[in-house]
Amino acid sequence: MSHVDTEVRPSNFIRNIIDEDLKSGKHSQVHTRFPPEPNGYLHIGHAKSICLNFGIAKDYQGQCNLRFDDTNPEKEDINYVKSIQEDVRWLGFEWSGDIRYSSNYFDQLHQYAVELITKGLAYVCFLNGEQTREYRGSLKEPGKNSPYRDTSVEENLALFEKMRKGEFKEGECALRAKIDMASPFMCMRDPIIYRIRFAHHHQTGDKWCIYPMYDFTHCISDAIENITHSICTLEFQDNRRLYDWVLDHLNDFQAPNRTRQYEFSRLNLEYTLMSKRKLNDLVTRKLVDGWDDPRMPTIAGLRRRGYTSASIREFCLRIGVTKQENLIEVGMLDACIREELNEHAPRAMAVLRPIKVVIENYPDAQPETITAPAHPNNEAMGTRELTFGRELFIDVDDFKEEANKHFKRLVLGKEVRLRNAYIIKAERCDKDADGNITTVYCTYDADTLGKNPADGRKVKGVIHWVEASTAKPAEFRLYDRLFTSENPAAFETVDEVLNPNSLTVVKGLVEPGLVNAPAEKAFQFEREGYFCADSKDSSAEHLVFNLTVPLRDTFA
Template sequence: MTNETVERPVNFIRNIINDDLATQKHQQIKTRFPPEPNGYLHIGHAKSICLNFGLAQDYHGTCNLRFDDTNPAKEDMEYVESIKRDVAWLGFQWDGEIRYSSGYFETFYECAVELINKGLAYVCFLNADETREYRGSLKEPGKDSPYRDTAPAENLALFEKMRAGGFQEGECVLRAKIDMASSFMCMRDPTLYRVRFEHHHQTGDAWCIYPMYDFAHCISDAIEGITHSLCTLEFQDNRRLYDWVLEHLARFNRPDRPHQYEFSRLSLEYTVMSKRKLHQLVADQLVEGWDDPRMPTISGMRRRGYTPASLRDFAERIGISKVDSMTEMGILEAAIRDDLNTVAPRTMAVIDSIKVVIENYPEGQIESIQAPVHPQNEAMGKREIFFSRELYIDRADFEEVAPNGKFQRLALDKEVRLRNAYIIKAVRADKDAEGNFTTLYCTYDPETLGKNPADGRKVKGVIHFVEASKALPAEFRLYDRLFTVPNPGKADDFEAVLNADSLIVKNGFVEPSMIDAPVEQAYQCEREGYFCRDNKTTDRLVFNRTVGLRDVWAQK
């Protein structure tokens, strides 16, 4: 099909695809998402997932999930499984079976042999320091390796010896013979293969030489018939090597071979996207793990309560361009608020509690009240809340004396309405030795349930509550931005700008119906924010704050 059937914002990649289909350069679009299994995916990867799988969906094409697993020293099956979960959770299905670059190892080897026989690759015995010296700099051209002109037959024998385990790690590599004077460093005879005596999670110990990513990636794309190989801008110079490899391999140098196109990577305020730095946070135990809700990993955001729909919407909002820029955290938070405002059931939770005694309410009586699950969606039904002589309200909702005319919460001799219940009036309060309020004593108006007062009293304030005898104790984890500065990656020591208040733990109460709250289910705790039940804590009720009801950082 040559025309889109889904309305999407136009971008340069869609323009390229439209032209390729119109000219019949390609009959069907084939994309791929090719993560290296050396860490958990983060929200930057979510942008790429949405792009590659989204294009395949919109153009009625296919998208592969392929693990570019060419460096067993840094890879692990834990990462493979986490990546599969993340892609599926985001709502995408890959075409056919999962692919692995390691499944093409024999083909990569054959391609390397072809380049050797053509005099386009050689085995080099320069050590790491010598290689750096010979490479030159951005201002000076490199120098030819003394092994550059070794005859193809000798190079082939040396390469076979590499495969047979005849050389130690670091003793030699296979390099492409391109141009040591190139203005692009990646074209100065780049390494194609190196020796690694590492156990591979897919191929075991069958290989002791492993291809470099730049060599394997383009060939993997060609094997799979990928039409548009999409990557981020840091690989822009590497496109020259991508093209060089495919152009010099007879089986892949075709008019419909893959082409690489680059788009800007996601940079998000108050976090880091470097896998190395995320690894460091985990290794230094500065976060709970890869799925810590403060981490920008997809698994961390899932645990925090972000939804697949919100991340897909976020990817749409930021769009695709060729210009690197910093994305405001507020855009991400707006996406989750807009989604949860529509779908999240309402509940009440008291995070920092103070007891309220309704002195004129009958002792021992508990009243059942029907409250909406969602105030704008009657189809979501009703929930049962309770009212009695003793309640909990939030400590921040009471002041002994109202501080100003705009204070619309509870104060002595002042009235407020309890959410979904009655109007109450504060009469007196007990304090402890340190001056903290311990108990409030109030009266209630029994004629005010579910309607406005008949006598015309104006009560502007509305606060939430939880009935005390049926309230369930709960832990609330109030997550905030992980760093104190918008661009922590630019700091000399990014760990030094960690936000000490990125997690605050509170103990409070929730409605009794929350005992069966499913993990990862989002709720709006009225007047407090959006929360979800933690997906790793099973011995008690723990709720993670996803996002507040408004962007408090924007007010700072």
């Protein structure tokens, strides 16, 4: 029997069910699936499902299929298929066997629909959309039987064949399951299981003009693939009745150990939308820079912003798997990436809003080379070379002409240490016509190179810097939350809560070693935050760095 190492992952109710199924002999191995619809990019909510389904298969030494639920060709695209594969692999998982598509089973699904018609359990209905809704009833009132509900089996078979041949117009009719129009569950009131769509399909071309509905397709696809535990989110809880009804009435799926559906709570994250429809609206109206905009909650967007797959897996592990709906604090996700990058991200210096510093007593000779650690607590990461010279740049916020004792940076007449370099003292400054400081003139102490000055003298502050002649110009994209409300889904439109300040672009300088920084690899820009080179727009000639996350939570 397959087993799970209980020390690897904390238990949850789904794992308890699996443990019992293996113990009782109901199943001898675990087989899960991840079934995305290829109508958009995956988001952080899908990451939770990926980690759950693929993680369970891995821990129980079982299998997990990647199956695309491609029953709605009008909204699907092969580019979405490719992006989903990339996301799953980037998160650290590999599917079992070949990629699967629901469209692989269209011939079988058609035959199963014919079987239901033959058994008197499905009929072709000619009610239009408005009439169908009227006949369906409400949560308080039962529905009414369609006038086409008692059409003979022979006529329904002929009508369904005409549907298949394209002899009816779109919307003219649909195939419905014959269940119970008085059911307290709306999904059981004779749901549509096939509809007409004259749309080209990215896998099957123009072979079909009728396409099965998700609820009919999903359970049969699970059963064909011998999925043992079909795990989905809570919004499909009522649909489990239809899932079971379909399989209960098809001859091929009567085994007692056939697939069963189990539901868990979806991920709801503060300041984030988990609706692909609404995210697509942002992309379509160009309110963001595509599905992989670093402000988007898509896996591609998080990757472009510098999040790591390990940090997302850790986040999914921490939030757990339950049946209780809740809103997760976005700080939990930020904490996961900060903890990892604090340990693993190399350090570098960048000045986002530069002003010039001239060290007047520094020799005019060639600038010197200073060796600095790549990480202060990890010698294995090695060192990096910094150039130090007479002219430097520091951040404008690191200098004041006058300040109280709480300001621990550079002040006229006082000293500060330059990171990995010397102690300097501000002597005077120049300003432009508007009163903005342009240059600070300093002196330095040549005996204070390194962390421990030779004379034991200490200063209160340490600031970062870059050397003027070797620093490289760079664009910095500073990201804030995309929405101003912690629950943007509660609003009618995204426009009401779209944050107009979600992106700020500033121009500054970085140390020269970053000119070939790998895309999406995070660095800690000391005292600024974690940044990575943008995978689309950054090049050696035009450096662009995305803010992954600040050093601490500064969002209010």
